[in-house]
Amino acid sequence: MGDPHRVGIVGLGFISQAYLDTLRSHPAVRITAVADLDPTRSAAVAAELPGAEAVSVEHLLGGDVDTVLNLTIPAAHAEIALRAIDAGKNVFVEKPLAVTFPDGREIIDRAAAAGVQVGCAPDTVLGTGTQTARAAIDRGLIGRPLSASAVMVTPGHELWHPNPDFYYTAGGGPLLDMGPYYITALVHLLGPVRAVVGAASRLRTERVIGSGARTGQRIPVEVDSHVSGVLEHVNGALSTITTSFDGVATTAAPIEVHGELGTLAVPDPNHFDGESRFFPLGGTEWRSLPSNAGYTGAGRGIGLLDLVTAAGQRAPRAGGELALHVLETMTALLRAADEGRRIELTTTAERPSPVPLTSVAELGG
Structure with a gap:
């Protein structure tokens, strides 16, 4: 399968723990960097993740990560997503994609132009x-x-x-x-x-x-x-x-x-x-x-794992077009x-492909 997909997390508030519970030990990904407006919070989270570094947002976006997991407050979703895209990173955004439709449209259009992927919660579905x-x-x-x-x-x-x-x-x-x-x-x-x-x-x-x-x-x-x-x-x-x-x-x-x-x-x-x-x-x-049907034993972050393991064989089931x-x-x-x-409406979206009954451990296995 090659090296694990490198993930950097921006925003370490209330919802981040649920994502960490899913992602920290999954073999398909490795959390390599975390950033938060509160440096003591990012330091505490990094200390619990072997190989992860607590860094500034700027350092994370410019660093060696493949996908930015954007867990900031909704008002910051578009800004962080666009900065990640401009840095050549994939981005997975906590819901909603943005707080205005024009900002959401810009995220999807700019990602398409940059050749990077966008995913977005909710992945509960x-x-x-x-x-x-x-x-x-x-x-x-x-x-x-x-x-x-x-x-x-x-x-x-x-x-x-x-x-x-x-x-x-x-x-x-x-x-x-x-x-x-x-x-x-x-x-x-x-x-x-x-x-x-x-x-x-x-x-x-x-x-x-x-x-x-x-x-x-x-x-x-x-x-x-x-x-x-x-x-x-x-x-x-x-x-x-x-x-x-x-x-x-x-x-x-x-x-x-x-x-x-x-x-x-x-x-x-x-x-x-x-x-x-x-x-x-x-x-x-x-x-x-x-x-x-569906992913068994799933938690927040399964949509990011679904995106990472799609590997170009199918569209991500928690993809940006659906979120838009x-x-x-x-x-x-x-x-x-x-x-x-x-x-x-001016947009549409394909129904994502159905999820066969699959355990989370099977993703990327």
């Missing part, structure tokens, strides 16, 4: 949860898919996150934060989106931090905190989506897909696994489907809500 549901649809279990619903309702991340400010500023909000999971899953299940309509609201103008050193501090809310929309898929199916930081709880399935022959309940796309359930036309109860299409779907929905009209 490559696990057995979403992939088992997709396999059921693809083999005709529910017949022709007609519609889907996707629901994410929480009271807001300020209850648990010690520094939740960015969730409520430009580029934040429930749709750009959590929407990538649901819309990416819907594209895997039903294919790309043609047009959107939407509506949005803001319950309150301030939030109170509920944990950490800043407990009790009030932060402003600068974006809509409840967003609903309808996605028109190219295949004719209609998906409704609700993402909210204003609710408390919901009994709705994270995703349901309705077809001529039955309904499929799809597990939470924010997780890799979970139970898919099927209710057939004329049936009397739900029944569980055995996990028969999801980004346009979200930003167009927000614009549709603001302008009160239906908006047709």
Whole structure:
């Protein structure tokens, strides 16, 4: 297989540990450099990774890495991605690809011109949860898919996150934060989106931090905190989506897909696994489907491993074109809500190839 693919990580915040858990010991990659705005944090992480060096962002981008794993806050995604591309590196970006569609478009176009690859989270949809549901649809279990619903309702991340400010500023909000999971899953299940309509609201103008050193501090809310929309898929199916930081709880399935022959309940796309359930036309109860597709034992970073091990034989399943299409779907929905009209999209994306039942250890083996 040759030498492991060299990965440099920029941004070592909350989500980085989940990526490290997946990547640190996988034989297909080797983490050679880490960088963070806080040098003590990067030094601490490097100390736990044999052969990794704590460096500045500039040094990492100019150094001997093949792919930059961009785990910065969303507002910095485009800047770091473009700098990595200009340095001749592949880049894998934590979701969303960027906070504006023009920035996302520039990332994809500049990468194509430079001959480097772009990947992007979420890669949760490559696990057995979403992939088992997709396999059921693809083999005709529910017949022709007609519609889907996707629901994410929480009271807001300020209850648990010690520094939740960015969730409520430009580029934040429930749709750009959590929407990538649901819309990416819907594209895997039903294919790309043609047009959107939407509506949005803001319950309150301030939030109170509920944990950490800043407990009790009030932060402003600068974006809509409840967003609903309808996605028109190219295949004719209609998906409704609700993402909210204003609710408390919901009994709705994270995703349901309705077809001529039955309904499929799809597990939470924010997780890799979970139970898919099927209710057939004329049936009397739900029944569980055995996990028969997807990466088993997967964690954050499986999308990067998928990209690295694709080796030109297939398109990466968490690729940049899909991430750009999801980004346009979200930003167009927000614009549709603001302008009160239906908006047709300018991008499309192929459904990624399905993931056969595969253990993470088999990647690159």
